[in-house]
Amino acid sequence: MSGAPLKLVLFDCDGTLVDGQHMIVAAMSAAHRVRGLAVPPRDAILSVVGLSLPETFAVLSQGDPAYPVEALVEGYKTAFHQLRDAHPMEPMYAGTRTAVAALRAEAQTLLGIVTGKSRRGVARVLEAHAMEGWFSTIQTAEDAPSKPDPAMVRQAMAEVGGVPEATVVIGDTTYDMEMAKAAGAFAIGVGWGYHPPDKLVAAGADELVEDARRLPDAVRALLARHAARRTAREVGRCAT
The missing domain is CATH 3.40.50.1000 (HAD superfamily/HAD-like)
Known part of the structure; x- marks a missing residue:
């Protein structure tokens, strides 16, 4: 050696x-809709891909203390798993x-x-x-x-x-x-x-x-x- x-x-x-952008955007959109929140623009969602989920939603919150980060994390996980079971792998x-x-x-x-x-x-x-x-x-x-x-x-x-x-x-x-x-x-x-x-x-x-x-x-x-x-x-x- x-x-x-x-x-x-x-x-x-x-x-x-x-x-994985299509599933990421779809899961992110579903998580926001379930909470009755406006869905962030596609570009904004893709801009935070790579961060951990809590950090992702913290960035998307733009500092709003009322933004339900924990609930959105769980909503994203649920939606993503459902999408993955229904669609082919990325x-x-x-x-x-x-x-x-x-x-x-x-x-x-x-x-x-x-x-x-x-x-x-x-x-x-x-x-x-x-x-x-x-x-x-x-x-x-x-x-x-x-x-x-x-x-x-x-x-x-x-x-x-x-x-x-x-x-x-x-x-x-x-x-x-x-x-x-x-x-x-x-x-x-x-x-x-x-x-x-x-x-x-x-x-x-x-x-x-x-x-x-x-x-x-x-x-x-x-x-x-x-x-x-x-x-x-x-x-x-x-x-x-």
Whole structure:
């Protein structure tokens, strides 16, 4: 085994691996209607995908203390489970499964998931897409504070022995980018999810990928570039 650190690649789920926007919007709408509340605009709903459910509704409340966050969380869960039982599983984005498989096959590379979904939800996605056992660490909304808190990334690294300088977070939201940077990891933003690419760059994305087939190359190039810079700095220090 070489002295190079283990590479850890952490994927967000909704908006990055699978497209769950239709069920998310439908469940969110149902939760509000049951409580007799106005349904937020679609763009507003998609803008908070990735947060934990309590944080999602706290953001949507816009500071209104009367907003029934707890009741909406339960209403969303009920509606989402009903929809999932009645409809097919969320589809994967084009090329994402192939990209994940390619990264999984690389030596000294481990994969993980960091998501605002529940652990049960992640398990169902992986089962539906025949990806059970592909991810060495799975961190969910049940395991840590909501994104952009860095706890999920830090817990993932601790679980598998990863280090920030060899860890990459791949996601579609500013929350993913901010979470990665707060944990000292690298961030790759994807252009097919729920937040605009320019927002991902502004939030700290080290790279932006528009085609999922490019993800393995982007991860390799990003880590190699920074490894080379570290080596150059170390050589410079030794020479002084």
